Amino acid sequence: MKSIKGILFIILIMGSSALLWYFATPIEPIHAVNRLSHIIGGMAITCFFLVFLLATRMKILERWFHGLEHVYFYHKCLAIFSLVLVIIHGQLQDLVPDWDKVQETPLSEFAKELGSIGQYGFITLILIALFAKFLKYEHWRIFHRLMLIPYTFGIYHAYFSSRYDLFQPTPLGIFTAITATIGFMSALYMLTMYQDMFFKYKGNITGIEKLGSNVIELELTLDKKIPYRHGQFIFIKIFQDGFEKAPHPFSISGGDGEKIFVTIKALGDFTKNVYESVQLNTPIALDGPFGHLNFDNGTQQQIWIAGGIGITPFLSYLQSQPVDRDIELFYTYHGQDNASYKEFLQAYAKTNQQFSVNFIDTSQTDRLSFENFLVPEKTSIFMCGPEKMVKRFAKQLKSYNTIADIEYESFKIR
Known part of the structure; x- marks a missing residue:
């Protein structure tokens, strides 16, 4: 399973961040520890940009990482790595000598406070995400969406409490502006637009067959043909009272594109609900197809x-x-x-x-x-x-x- 292009993309972005921060010139000379703290903090912000970007399920990223499950694997690894960077950044700031701590303005003091709040927010939400298997999927998604708040605090902290002028059109300033904007828009997109823009295949459940005590096959008739390849999967939203609004992934087990079949095993709360309660003619919406088996x-x-x-x-x-x-x-x-x-x-x-x-x-x-x-x-x-x-x-x-x-x-x- 090769994810070489995806791995190289991560290395390129993170390496660029480290080098740009390392060679950037601060507003005034600073202690080596403070400089290292800025480099680590800048890499943490860049790392979160990648976390949010990978969450968008872009088709090009799926190809680069050779499958959506690998995209999510590196998404999780980057979230953990960013948490480590945030903690190290905070610890290094505590080691900065007193002579290198400039007199704070109300704006920089507020940015520093937001940075601290963002740090604790990152730690809390990432730890919750790591224990996702103990949460219902809908609850996990809510906590995941809240990640945008500490990310916003972190960006504000970087711009208004940094000893580097990130508002200038320097290589570091341009890089930070681009990655912060894309990261923020990626998170905002997943929160507000993804559900409407990318579930473009609409239809209804036109057939239900129970194949055993915990397996059910659904026939989905769509308004327009979905161009899938055998071996791929889709994300399905089921619009029926009592069902989670969140989309769930299922492999396509057959069909001609206008009419497709999915086979679902009752393993969790959502799939058990499907097995027990799903009804004919229920509206559905699909996103996809995804998957690299060919x-x-x-x-x-x-x-x-x-x-x-x-x-x-x-x-x-x-x-x-x-x-x-x-x-x-x-x-x-x-x-x-x-x-x-x-x-x-x-x-x-x-x-x-x-x-x-x-x-x-x-x-x-x-x-x-x-x-x-x-x-x-x-x-x-x-x-x-x-x-x-x-x-x-x-x-x-x-x-x-x-x-x-x-x-x-x-x-x-x-």
Whole structure:
């Protein structure tokens, strides 16, 4: 899974910030500790610019980071790194000698106070975000949106309490103005415009089929065709009383673009609500498609690995056309209730000689492992399932097949 362009983009932006602050000339000579504190503080503001930018789900960023789940991984890493930088900046300011502390004006004193408030706000909100798994998704989103407040305080603090004149059109001043503006607008966009601008595919739920005790398939009929590739996913908003207003991601399991299918497993509050309460003709809106799995770009010989509801992106491909390459599917699940589409896969394997499937029911046998599994040359491997599973399999396969071509999508998005 290569995110080289995305990583280089982060290094370029953060490196530029460090160098511009290092070579900038302060308004008057300052102590080395104070200078270092400014560099660290400036990098923290730049880091938050990247955090907000990555949250916009821009298609170009998805391509650079090779998948939206990687965008969110680096989004989280940058948030943690920015928190560390903010704390170091505050600690260094306490070490600045008294002779280097200029007499404060009402404006600079207010900026300093806002900086302190922003620092504690950053720490609190990022710590809350890191414990997202203990929160309901809707509550997590509310706390996440509040991040704009300390970011605004931090920008104000940087401009009005800095020993560098950031209002001048110097390289540092221009860089700070551009990144601060884009960062602020990115956060504001996600708060106010994203929900209306990018959910441009509207439609209704026109079919509901329960495939087991906790799996449901929805048929969505759209007002206009969504140009998706087999293996991709979408964000869905369901406009029904009692449902969260927040969008949730689901893989497309089939359809022609004007009518698509999504298969949902009741794993959390939202998905359980969908399974139990969703109704026909309910309005929906979609954003996407997202995802980088591209079976057509794979080699003639492929290995597919699916965990539970992770079978859905593979179904989209199988249901669209007869396979024209050699595919071996490993489908692992826990209990027959979680073996969605097993009968379809069995029937498909009987009528397509190039396709074979292995069913692994972990309630009856040991869990699937690829330790010492030799992958034939010129074989593409595609995986979809829970994050821990796909990462474990990727590590096992890479340890024995160092040049293996492995692509995967995982469930964890936030």
